[in-house]
Amino acid sequence: MSPRRVTGGRLAWLGSLPFLAYVGLFLLAPTVVVAAGAFTDTANRPTLANVRVLGDRTVVDSFVNSIALSAASAVIGAVLGAVLAWVVVTGNPDGALRRTTTAVCGVLAQFGGVTLAFAFIASIGNQGLVTLALAQLGPQLSTGWLYELPGLVLVYSYFQVPLMVLVFLPALDGVRPQWREAAETLGGSPWQYFRHVAVPLLTPAFLGALLLLFANAFAAYATAAALISQGAIIAPLQIRTALTSEVVLGQANAGKAIALGMILVVAVAMTLYALVQRRSARWLR
Amino acid sequence: MSADAAPAVAPPVPAAPPAPAVAGLRRRATRRRTVVRVVLLVLFGTFFAVPLLALVEFSTRGAGGIGGSRSLTGWAQIADYPDLVGAIVASLELAVLTSVVSLALLVPTMVWIRLRVPQLSRLVEFLCLLPLTIPAIVLVVGWAPIYLWINYLTPRAYQASPLALTFAYVVLVLPYSYRTIDAGLAAIDVRTLSEAARSLGASWATVLLRVIAPNIGPALLNAAVLSVALVLGEFTVASLLNYVNVQVAMNNLSQQNSNVAYAVATASLAAVFLLLFLLSLAGRRRRTRGSSA
Numbered sequence: 001m002s003p004r005r006v007t008g009g010r011l012a013w014l015g016s017l018p019f020l021a022y023v024g025l026f027l028l029a030p031t032v033v034v035a036a037g038a039f040t041d042t043a044n045r046p047t048l049a050n051v052r053v054l055g056d057r058t059v060v061d062s063f064v065n066s067i068a069l070s071a072a073s074a075v076i077g078a079v080l081g082a083v084l085a086w087v088v089v090t091g092n093p094d095g096a097l098r099r100t101t102t103a104v105c106g107v108l109a110q111f112g113g114v115t116l117a118f119a120f121i122a123s124i125g126n127q128g129l130v131t132l133a134l135a136q137l138g139p140q141l142s143t144g145w146l147y148e149l150p151g152l153v154l155v156y157s158y159f160q161v162p163l164m165v166l167v168f169l170p171a172l173d174g175v176r177p178q179w180r181e182a183a184e185t186l187g188g189s190p191w192q193y194f195r196h197v198a199v200p201l202l203t204p205a206f207l208g209a210l211l212l213l214f215a216n217a218f219a220a221y222a223t224a225a226a227l228i229s230q231g232a233i234i235a236p237l238q239i240r241t242a243l244t245s246e247v248v249l250g251q252a253n254a255g256k257a258i259a260l261g262m263i264l265v266v267a268v269a270m271t272l273y274a275l276v277q278r279r280s281a282r283w284l285r
Numbered sequence: 286m287s288a289d290a291a292p293a294v295a296p297p298v299p300a301a302p303p304a305p306a307v308a309g310l311r312r313r314a315t316r317r318r319t320v321v322r323v324v325l326l327v328l329f330g331t332f333f334a335v336p337l338l339a340l341v342e343f344s345t346r347g348a349g350g351i352g353g354s355r356s357l358t359g360w361a362q363i364a365d366y367p368d369l370v371g372a373i374v375a376s377l378e379l380a381v382l383t384s385v386v387s388l389a390l391l392v393p394t395m396v397w398i399r400l401r402v403p404q405l406s407r408l409v410e411f412l413c414l415l416p417l418t419i420p421a422i423v424l425v426v427g428w429a430p431i432y433l434w435i436n437y438l439t440p441r442a443y444q445a446s447p448l449a450l451t452f453a454y455v456v457l458v459l460p461y462s463y464r465t466i467d468a469g470l471a472a473i474d475v476r477t478l479s480e481a482a483r484s485l486g487a488s489w490a491t492v493l494l495r496v497i498a499p500n501i502g503p504a505l506l507n508a509a510v511l512s513v514a515l516v517l518g519e520f521t522v523a524s525l526l527n528y529v530n531v532q533v534a535m536n537n538l539s540q541q542n543s544n545v546a547y548a549v550a551t552a553s554l555a556a557v558f559l560l561l562f563l564l565s566l567a568g569r570r571r572r573t574r575g576s577s578a
Contacts, residue, residue: 012401019394030427123339219420222520
């Protein structure tokens, strides 16, 4: 096969037209609608009124809450996920433990939404299994916090930890046993190996995973919406309020401004992720 | 890398036995590590298992509370809610439609680009992976005006039909379908296969359906299963665009009859878990078979 074959005529790109048209209409157009709508009013005249919504007390609070929630669940997910990944990686690389854990994590990392909210209400809600079982033994579990930020952090951890395992396992695999042996031969203690070899090597991969988890939590909507049916303590729920009561607010495009704000936060996280990723690719491959 | 690392991972069998004291220390350290690992595994297992068990328990809870007898009333009553049954059917139809449309859109395009316009491949990859970085909740805001038009253009009788969600769902599954199909196409020689078929007089449709598709069968199945799993669990887009799919119906019902809602949740979850789990097992078997060959 010749390395550089003459490829099609000048009109060959037309073959990809259906795809490009579809993506243009249902992916690019909505994105443009959000970006442009954030700066126009209902009559399509340019305005900064919508963007001013981002300065609103409740909206600012919701973004602060969203960032705090995403950061907290990312840190918890990353630390616990890294521990679980370590447990898996210290076992047999072809063993049943590793196979089951990766398969289960692959499923649970995608798990979210109404069913996840139900699962937690059924365990630690008012009539939950754990709540009632504990009540029979004595201690009363308070349940109100499940429907607030701390509850969201716990529920989000349920999909963040498995995601971390999936993302971090390849990095842990990249740590060669020879490096530990080299450290031992030179008289290093396990702690010194951990502190001076493993941690510096894995830090970029860990930070990258942390950013990925942050973006993952920041973008999540369904779980929070099912858990918190009233009010809007985080940014995605502000969008729900804006979409369902636009007319009342008199700010038809406020939702677009909030959506644009969310895009910006995710874009920052993903850019940092790309930078860190390039750094971590240097050693672990 | 696993090939050269494997011998080093095996339990160390030193040629000359180390001094007894050192060997004892090392044995104790290994034993301590095993204990730590087991304890951690039990803790993680509990964290992940309890909510799932609680879901099953809640959907089968009878009048006697958690200690009382189990009851399947919640499950039996699913049929008593025609709206709920309708939503389940709609979600299943959406799952099939989304899989078919996304494959029909992606496979011909990706084959065509590989053969004729490779300079477009970066653009197509970028577009397909874009939904990973734009949250669904943001896309919904942009879809809202577009769906006003879709509604305006559909005949009145079909306006409430959730099947219109297919347009949005195809976008949501793009990244997953793209990656799976791309991996499938990379594993075969698309050019030789299609040129051989074309020189024997096959039409492009025959090349796609009877030459390429059978050769990337597992990848197509993977992509379809991922789409089905994603669509069955989708809530964000449906609820905010005011369509009723199974997740929305479940959520609405949870205030009114939580037993039934939790029964449907358990069933949908079991279906999705089973699909994804089978997929990961199948994928692993193929990989191991491929590497040993």
